Amino acid sequence: VKPLDEALIGFFPQLLPEAVLVVAACAFFLGGTWRARRRLWGIAALVALALAGVALAYTAAGVRSVEALKQEISEPPRKDPNISPAGQQVLDERRKHDEAALPAMVYASPVLHSRLSVLFAWIAIAGGAVLVLLSWNDVPDEYAAEYHACLLLVTAGVCLTGMANDLITLFLALELVSIPTYILLYLPRSDPRAQESAMKYFLLSIFSSALLLFGFSYLYGAAGTTNIPAIVDALSGPAGAEPGAAGLALVALVLVTAGLGFKLAAAPFHFYAPDVYQGTTTSAAALLAFAPKVAAVAALIRLLGYAPGFAGGRVLGLDLGGQTPRLLWILAAVTMSLGNVLALLQDNLKRLFAYSSVAHAGYMLVGLAVAPKLGDAAAAGGVDAVLFYLVAYGAMTVGAFAVIGWLSTPARPVETVDDLAGLSGSRPAAALVMALFLFSLIGMPLTAGFWGKLQLFFGTMSTGPDPAHAALLKPEDLARQTADAWFFRALGLILAVNAAVGAWYYLRIAAVMYLRTPLQLLERTRPWPAMAAVWACALVTLGVGLFPWPLSQAVKKATHGPPAAAAPGPPRAAAATGGPAP
């Protein structure tokens, strides 16, 4: 098989986890006509996710990833005197084939199986399992099969976004996240408020998809290909500096950021978040706070070229003459400030956490803004910090929603901050884990949120000129880069101020739980699935807080790619010439 054909056809084994999830979802849709029991379909969804996990473990270990391929061809060819000439010929041919397979895989395959995609798939599947547990009791029996099927599809969509290597795949993956979400918002509740929120989300999401697609068309126009690494190479190489291409790329960048900003709930595309979160069930709100954000971060990392570039060296993203970091700088500053200030005014818990999720989207944008400025060294604080933060954010935010879901009963829903009054007396365990999530959201030490924020701070402060090359720089370049660094350090300051502002409303909840007497006692119910979801999130929040090492290693391996030393010459030029003619 020729390498190109192999790249175009042979990617199916890489999609095994997604295939498991989609097949299971189809089976659920059919099976829903046969039995309508939420316990049955909940367990089935967990089983499907477990199978997807097994499939993912198999894919991660058994299917050759782009890193493994790169590793193989970077080693010197094997010359073994004990092998017969025929055997040696086979080996040589295989090596030649492998060498041709790498560019084919990177520049032709619609999906790219790498450590990054595996990491996203783990995040999606783990998150999916927690969300299944959380929505267990929120779903009416008659819709349970459809609901869980949609949840599996969303999970598959997030996995696929993490590995999309082509604009078309990426768009399809994002729609695979969005379309089931509309149904998820609509199914569990049928009161007018839920319908309004589902409709609102639907209309705005369609609009954002259109923006995204429009942006993709510009990207295609500028680069002449739909393959994402090729687009990144083309636009970050010398061709991208031409006025025509640069202008198109800038328009594309703005449109794409707007389209994904909706999914990320970045200001000014965050308007839907509080209304929709408030109108829907707790579990659906948790889903909205988690899945679209993971997908949007994955898409941004791919589209902005922050994912490791395997064919060339490490490409530091679509800089577009410094416009990308600047755009993301503004977006991050506005998003976190607006989210935090508006959250101060909220009394409804879901609205509060909606604005809080807006603020945290801003924190993640900080990492994305500084990522291209971090130099070639394996500096911490860019994309790796964003991924670390994403995991921490997922655990603590879904955890907070899970506590609300755990405490709510249909007769006595937990809606406002005051409903949690005196929780430490009536439900000490719930109050304790809620406090854990809140302190993690503030960023207190010994929680996942602390290490996440620390790394983001680290990134904003590391943006100076690369000391290894500083001696070679012209004085004016050095001065400009040093001045540029202050611009990004200011973002760190904004982040610090925002983290302190955010502490006020998280503390308000903690104060209400611990310092006040209950207005009305909560019912003592023990819905075990929601409880399991809470404890899973608490375990991650505390575990990562106490032992950040494994997660930070996994994230580093996924984002830093192969060492840049393997690439000859300046990485960007090599990448630009390494691309195929479209």
Add this chain to the structure above:
Amino acid sequence: MQTALLLLLAVPLAAAAVVALLGAGRPRAVRRLSLLASVVCLLLAVVVAAGFTQAPPAEDGARTFHPRLAVQWNLLQLGPSPSAMVQFYVGVDGLNLALVVLTALLVFCGVLVSWKSVTERDNEFFAWLLALETGMIGVFLAFDIILFYVFFELTLIPLFFLIGIWGGPQRQYAARKFFIFTLAGSLITLLGVIGVVLAVANDPYAPPPAAAQNADEANELTFSIPRLVELVHGHTAPLPDDVEKKQKAFDKVKNADFPNEKAAAETQLKRAQERLDFWRTVEFWVFAALMVGFAVKVPLVPVHTWLPLAHTEAPTAGSVLLAGVLLKIGAYGFLRLCVPLAPDASLAFGRPLIGVLAVIGVIYGSFCALAQEDIKKLVAYSSVAHLGFCMLGVFALNEVGLSGGLLQMINHGLSTGALFLLVGMLYERYHTRKAADYGGMAARLKLLALFMVFITLSSIGLPGLNGFVGETLAMFGMYSTESDPNRFPGWLLTGLASAGVVLGAWYMLTLLRRVFFGEPKEPAHEGHGPVRDLDARELTALVPVAALCLALGVWPQPFFDAARPDLKVVARIADGARDRADAERRLAAPPEAPQAAAAPGGRPQ
């Protein structure tokens, strides 16, 4: 001995967990266990202090801290090199030893004083108190800059609950205000911490490791405080001399006809100047960022507003620890991080700025204290004034001032801690804190009045008691800065601050007269049981504190002996900054006035 150090951190935390799990139904077990844990901790601290050995004489002249009994465990790698490791790095040296003992002592007093006054959710109370002890001791012991920050933040959570649950009527607001003020400040401190770590790791002007004359000059990413101090010195110390050297080289070829050499010399000079400017900017921002968090904690005047509220609303044990230990964390942060990591900025900006703020704090705090009706609030404002003296000593930036500042930290912890204990005991008996409700209490509560008079005298700085030694040294230190070449008006600040001594005597003695002497007037105390004088439990809490006040006043030498080598390190770092400031002044002097450049840059010895 290392085990003792680790146990100092582990015992309170473990006891806190056990106490929390004991449940609310066992008041006796909860109290006994807490007392046991705090006594064990105090003994451990005393053991560590007794076995504290001086730095070997070979290390005389050292430019960085030398933690003894150090423990280093790796936590998280944040960069490509193995040195970029966040570590669990703890140890003792002269700067933190006394503070650790003070913390253990005050927690012991706090447990005793809360014995009867806390009745509601008592297991939680004692658990938070012990958890707070771990946090506080951890801050002092930490020698990794991130670990320092972690403990710094961890002290907030227990205090938030201590104030918020067991505090006075405005407790919720006070707890949140305290938390937010400190958190906002400390987040900016975190930026400064990361800033200084990265400044010595990514200095674009540093020579490559192969060309560096010593390891301190090259870039290195590390989080160890002693190493950072060395690196900051290595990066900044040679700069003014370097510029001077390059300037001389340029002057030599300036008028000669060697265009190539001239251009090369000019480029080199420009680069050296840029490097100097770069480091001045970096140090300024590092200092500013570090200062914000510590200034909130101390507190210095514009950001002190959380203090009266938090101290007044907190339960007695909370106030004792807030005033006695938590404020010291701010001052200690200045001493341990701010001055050694940004010495030039501390000298150029820190001394005038913080000197003035400290004097404003002394005078403003004293006047506020004078105006208070609430006894607890009066003591709280007196803290603002006393910490002003402490900062005045630290930012004298010479050995005398630094030792005065450090002693003043301990003094304030002892005397204000004891004052809060006494006010708490009074409150426990009569449930009012208004000075006007009391009168002539000396006749009613003889022992309490005796201690009150003694501690008041210690607090206002009566010779023979501890306050006198600390205040005098701090002011001596500030006064002697006048002989600095840049004519820093230390005498003016000292003169103004000495007015605070008089004011301090005024408000404290007024309080004493109104509450304990004069017309007998006893507040209504029906329903609180018969009022008795101090019992054995309360005496046990007060006697060690009072004894230490006397001991430090009469014979402070052991304290200074233990602290001297490390205080000398800080003083040496500050002296280095003075020398550099001199060199820069010579550089800035106009070339047509060579006699100004030749003026000797002597400094006081």
